[in-house]
Amino acid sequence: MNGGKHFGKGSAFPTFPEDDKQLRLISARFCPYGHRVHLVLDSKNVPYHTLYCNLTDKPEWLLEKSPLGKVPALELPNEDGCPVIMDSLAICEYLDEKYPQNPLLPRDPLKKLQEKNLAEKLGVAAMPAAFKLFVMGPIKSPGCIEEMEEAIKVFEDELENRKTPYFGGDKPGWVDYMIWPWFERLAMVKYVYGESHDLDYAKLKNLAKWIELMKEDAAVKLMYLDGETHAKFVKTKQAGNPDYDMLVKQ
Ligand SMILES: N[C@@H](CCC(=O)N[C@@H](CS)C(=O)NCC(=O)O)C(=O)O
Numbered sequence: 445m446n447g448g449k450h451f452g453k454g455s456a457f458p459t460f461p462e463d464d465k466q467l468r469l470i471s472a473r474f475c476p477y478g479h480r481v482h483l484v485l486d487s488k489n490v491p492y493h494t495l496y497c498n499l500t501d502k503p504e505w506l507l508e509k510s511p512l513g514k515v516p517a518l519e520l521p522n523e524d525g526c527p528v529i530m531d532s533l534a535i536c537e538y539l540d541e542k543y544p545q546n547p548l549l550p551r552d553p554l555k556k557l558q559e560k561n562l563a564e565k566l567g568v569a570a571m572p573a574a575f576k577l578f579v580m581g582p583i584k585s586p587g588c589i590e591e592m593e594e595a596i597k598v599f600e601d602e603l604e605n606r607k608t609p610y611f612g613g614d615k616p617g618w619v620d621y622m623i624w625p626w627f628e629r630l631a632m633v634k635y636v637y638g639e640s641h642d643l644d645y646a647k648l649k650n651l652a653k654w655i656e657l658m659k660e661d662a663a664v665k666l667m668y669l670d671g672e673t674h675a676k677f678v679k680t681k682q683a684g685n686p687d688y689d690m691l692v693k694q
Contacts, residue, residue: 450498450688457505458495460521467492468519470509470528472499472688474677476625477532478516479667483621484536486663488543498688533563536622548618562602562611563622569595570626577633578678582641589633593643596651599623603650609657616661620654624664627655631671636678 450472460468469485469492471478485492497506497515509528510517518535519528529535537560540548549556573595576588599619602611611619634642645652658664673691680687 448496448689448692450496451503451506452498452501453503455503457503457509460493465522468495468521469493469516470495470497470506470519471516472496473691474674474686474688475499475515476629479625479628480532480622481516481518481535481539482667483624483663484539484548486666487548487616487621487661488539488546490539490543496688500686500688533560533622536618540618548612548621559611559618562598563619565598566596566623566626569598574626574629578629578636579682581682582637589641589643592630593647596627596648600648600651603654610654616658616663620658621663624658627651627658628664628668629671629674631655632675632678633671635672635675 467485467490469478469481471481471494473496482494497503499515502513506515507513509519510530512530514530516532516535517528517530518538519526529538537549549559570592573588573592576585577592580588582588599611602619606613608614610616611623616624630643659668669691677687677690680690
């Protein structure tokens with residue numbers, strides 16, 4: 445279902461056969477938060493429909509499904525009353541509990557909280573840095589690249605301490621999938637601002653290795669877009685007219 449063209453204002457919510465109980469992921473192709481949910485569903489081989497929404501021309505039904513008008517949201521036709529759940533981290537945790545295959549979070553309560561806390565560290569420092577980097581850029585916001593390098597150093601150091609290829613050990617786990625969407629997008633910096641403005645990965649050796657490994661993961665591969673493609677979208681966003689359907693063949 446869809447997974448291509450984004451629904452805009454005036455478009456009806458699609459009808460599904462009564463017996464179609466597949467989950468419905470409401471998202472947008474370039475949304476990093478929605479990307480998290482794709483990764484979790486794909487890593488667990490849970491089948492789902494994808495309904496992409498144009499976020500500058502939202503379909504009316506988006507507000508009915510997700511009262512803050514945000515994506516991702518996940519509709520659960522397999523549960524009584526067909527509820528909709530929101531917020532990427534909460535959705536991913538629900539999915540990890542509901543679909544125990546390929547568990548992402550440890551079951552031990554303390555270890556589980558520590559993994560969640562680590563993933564949330566991305567939000568504290570890297571989100572403001574990402575805003576400066578991708579909305580303002582190094583010309584209007586000098587030092588934003590160094591700020592990003594500093595913000596992600598916590599993950600560089602954590603890989604050094606864990607001495608494992610992935611945060612999850614010998615395969616991607618919770619932290620890997622929760623932070624990946626932002627690391628995939630960091631590859632766009634040099635395409636948006638030019639080679640001389642790239643992050644210095646020589647200072648981030650563990651992360652550089654981890655990024656290459658993640659690109660080989662089956663779930664990552666399914667949604668992967670290279671830096672040049674992310675840059676192309678961000679440039680349309682910076683120009684005030686995000687081209688959500690950029691990848692949809694007409
Ligand atoms: N905390 C939310 C953030 C979701 C979010 O900000 N999504 C953006 C798209 S990337 C959005 O829906 N923006 C539309 C809006 O805020 O109107 C999550 O983790 O799911």
